[in-house]
Amino acid sequence: MKLSVVEQAPVVEGLTPAHSLQHSIELARLADRLGYERFWVAEHHAEIFNAVPAPEILIARIAAETSGIRVGSGGVLLSLYSPLKVAEVFRTLHALYPDRIDLGIGRANRVKPPVFAALRDDTAGKEPSSDDLWRRLEQLRAYLNPDSGLPFTVSPRMPGGPALWLLGASVSSAEAAARLGLPYAYAHFITPQFTREAMDTYRAAFVPGPDTPSPRPILSVVVCCAETDAEAQRVYATHRLFHRRMSQGDVRLLPPADLAVAEMDKPGPDPLAEESFEWPRYVVGSPDRVRDQLTKMADATGAEELGVVSMIHDQRDRLRSYRLLAEAFELTPR
Template structure:
């Protein structure tokens, strides 16, 4: 593919944002939420398409556990950008509750709410048990939970219980996305004719096979006529390659803490990771974060072009785990300059 065609592709697809509402070492959740609102307003002004927040629990570096509440807050502080979940972990919830919550959000912010759904717990098993209060629901029930949830929005599908209806929720056209990091949700999204978002930012090796599976199994539906695949990718952009590499050590330390089961608030960057990680840990992180795009504007441009060519993504969702908020804002500015062609 020629560079001219690649550049055209970069500028012809939507770019969106995934915010994990990071809690930094120097603050708490209230500080995180202020930065989230500021980043949402900033990326809206830059022309990003969506702003998604992710459900995680019992993680001291992520503040978005009450995801639907935070979605409502962000939507109330913005005016155009679509706001949604990337995602709600459906096995943690009764489908009726999610239908009511997102029915409320859609009623408050018509046409601006996305409902992205995952089947993982977004936490450890003990916390998952606490969330479900001993219920037997789990990832294996995901297709049935999905169908129950969709029936609350559209009873013509055949309600799970004709005596139980979602108010608000019923009759609302809320885009439902399936999220995944493997082939399971890719195939389900394809068979159900739903848009699919893949977590390449932590599962790079499975990206292309999952997207191929999604496209092969896709069946047109009332929701979608043709496949729409959005791919999440870590992007750390700065004025120079060296500064971007330094900023990226925050992301590397976060994943290193996960490997070591030593979860803690988001750490500031360091000049070098040498002496912090072992050689085995370094290779493990390179594998897990292998799709990450780190560098100056020109470096990021070429890597994004290659990423889009490799994945044939219909949309790119950018995740920038950067400690300094101004540097994080600037990273999204650089990406916006690329997709605007300026």
């Protein structure tokens, strides 16, 4: 089983976004040494608890700081940008780091309308439609292919290019990835209720593409791993309190674990505990417990790779979680 990192660069209580960016670089170096397959940087706008609105900048820095791991976007919100400009940015990254760059593409439907309008310089501020995204994606594919017969050159012009992925959290995105013959990463941690249907749909409906002769599915899951189940639950309390606050309209940074444990002992909602899905939204526990749960999910969905997301307050706990997971799955160090 391959493991990868999906990095959201969480901003935590007591630290700044600058600390978060340095923590991302530190995590990438560790993931490279441990044998993780790829390191994807997510894109978020106008959110206080995520540090990266421009993943291409962090991608360039991380690629320079690592040697073997693939690096890319998880993903670029294509509805916000010119497909030509995105192609130029990622072809430049490919020129700097050949055969190591991934271009993950997602929708911008989670971006608030005023922010969407400002980013597109569009006073109407209309939410992006699926048709608009698929049109832009087809344009992007043409710009990434030097033999597309375009009336102009997409620079830098050189052999190969970044590997294109479609990211999603719905059955419709799985259908699109299958129809377009693209590798696909499903965000289980966003919509766990559709995981099995989306992954089954992708594999069943897949049409071979020029660079993808067979389905290539990744399942992205939030994981919190520690030496014992009890310690993992202590660290995971950060996430529970974050969701409790969010459910009450209280938007704050990720709290420290010990504070979260104390707060979650008080009466109040526990949205994550009240959920009931085929598989848990977040996988929490000791290395053996986490490995067993993730293996069951991968086997049931046909996932060839797991994208691991981590929203943990303490950087030492976060690095430990990825280290223990690598050991549990017996990754080959670089």
